[in-house]
Amino acid sequence: MDYYNLAIKRESTRSFKKKPVLERQLEELQDYFLQCRKLIEDIPVTIELLGPETQSILSGCAGYHNFMIEAPHYLLISSPKMEHYLENAGYIGEDLVMKLTELELESCWITVGDSTETKKRLSLPENMEPCALIAFGNATVMLPSSRLDIKSISDVTIKKRTGFVAPKLSVDHAVYTKNWGESAEISSLPLNSSLYQAFIAACCAPSYLNLQSYRFIMDGNRILFVTLPDELTTPDDTRLNAGIAMLHFAGAMENHHSSESGWIMGAPEDVFELPEGARIDGYYTT
Numbered sequence: 001m002d003y004y005n006l007a008i009k010r011e012s013t014r015s016f017k018k019k020p021v022l023e024r025q026l027e028e029l030q031d032y033f034l035q036c037r038k039l040i041e042d043i044p045v046t047i048e049l050l051g052p053e054t055q056s057i058l059s060g061c062a063g064y065h066n067f068m069i070e071a072p073h074y075l076l077i078s079s080p081k082m083e084h085y086l087e088n089a090g091y092i093g094e095d096l097v098m099k100l101t102e103l104e105l106e107s108c109w110i111t112v113g114d115s116t117e118t119k120k121r122l123s124l125p126e127n128m129e130p131c132a133l134i135a136f137g138n139a140t141v142m143l144p145s146s147r148l149d150i151k152s153i154s155d156v157t158i159k160k161r162t163g164f165v166a167p168k169l170s171v172d173h174a175v176y177t178k179n180w181g182e183s184a185e186i187s188s189l190p191l192n193s194s195l196y197q198a199f200i201a202a203c204c205a206p207s208y209l210n211l212q213s214y215r216f217i218m219d220g221n222r223i224l225f226v227t228l229p230d231e232l233t234t235p236d237d238t239r240l241n242a243g244i245a246m247l248h249f250a251g252a253m254e255n256h257h258s259s260e261s262g263w264i265m266g267a268p269e270d271v272f273e274l275p276e277g278a279r280i281d282g283y284y285t286t
Contacts, residue, residue: 003251006098007201013106014064016071016137018052025103026073032099037251039091039243039263043082046128047096050074057121061114062133069108071135078128084265086236087281089131090243094205098251100136107136109206109244111237132240168210169203171196175216180273184218194256195286201252205245208237214245214281217272223249223284225263229277242281249284261285 020026026049033047054074060066077093079085093109100107110133112118118130175184189196199216207213213230216223225246227238246263253259267280274280 001098001102001251003098003248003255004197004201006101007204007248007252010097010101010204010206011106012108012206013139014069014108015140016069016106016135017140018070018072019138020072021105021137025105028103029096029099032096036092036099037095037247039088039246040084040265043079043085043088045088045092046078047092048076048078050076058118058133061117061121062110062112064111066113069110069135071108072137073135074110075132075134075136076122076130077132077134078124079131080127081129084239085129086131086239087243087246087265090240091247092243093132093134093240094244094247095251097134097136098247100134105136106139107134109133109240110135111208115236169212171199171203174203174212175199175218178217178219178272180217180275186218194253197255198249198253202245202249205241205248207241207244208233212241212245213238214242217280219270219272221286222268223286224268224272225249225281225283226274227279227281228275239281246282246284253284253286257286259284 030049038045050073052072055068055070059068062068075093075096077089079089097107112130112133115130122130124130171186172183175186176182177184186196186199209232211230211233213228213233215226215228217226225242227242230238233241250259250262263282263284265282268283272280
């Protein structure tokens with residue numbers, strides 16, 4: 001897949017046609033389940049295709065402000081609770097979103113607000129946790145540059161988009177040198193360079209409320225992924241967001257150069273000066 005262009009092209013939608021997608025699209029998507037990218041190969045994962053009944057089943061325990069998006073299809077990613085299992089689920093889920101985008105389908109990440117209740121309602125095995133939920137299908141016709149703003153069942157409005165859709169975060173504000181806060185001036189790189197495209201793709205990654213509370217540090221041939229404190233995003237969603245952004249970076253980077261190690265989770269032994277509450281989630285060697 002062309003991760004760079006797919007990362008720029010993908011957009012979240014919260015309004016889907018009720019009509020199911022084409023059978024050939026579903027078959028190609030399901031065939032991709034076994035070959036989709038994983039952040040950590042050793043973590044067991046199940047990917048399930050769920051139907052429209054999921055909207056009523058999970059009403060009140062999952063969704064945008066606990067409002068379940070109505071869609072003809074959903075993807076559920078489940079995994080045992082292990083170290084970095086949520087980052088892994090975010091990585092896998094966004095790879096599936098890239099595949100959906102390639103298939104000309106629209107999608108939307110759905111927040112799992114109450115994982116215990118979600119697990120109960122979906123009758124998941126005792127050792128499996130519902131990590132990620134994604135709605136997908138064909139979007140309804142929306143006004144140009146607009147989006148649905150859903151506060152409750154009775155309070156749904158259409159808001160005009162403002163500013164640039166992508167990238168959401170400027171690369172020069174997203175990538176620092178080893179001196180925190182000092183821009184690495186990534187925009188000075190050639191537009192067709194693998195590193196520049198990888199950072200652009202990462203800056204286009206979706207996150208909870210599009211807050212994108214993460215940054216990168218360039219340290220020689222290492223790229224460090226730093227999560228910033230954010231009072232609006234839960235710890236679980238923060239880890240999912242990290243996996244999503246890591247997928248965008250690695251996918252675009254490896255369109256040009258394959259990587260033997262990919263993302264290595266955790267911080268290197270070096271000491272870096274970071275803001276209070278910030279942490280290094282992983283690093284990538286170019």
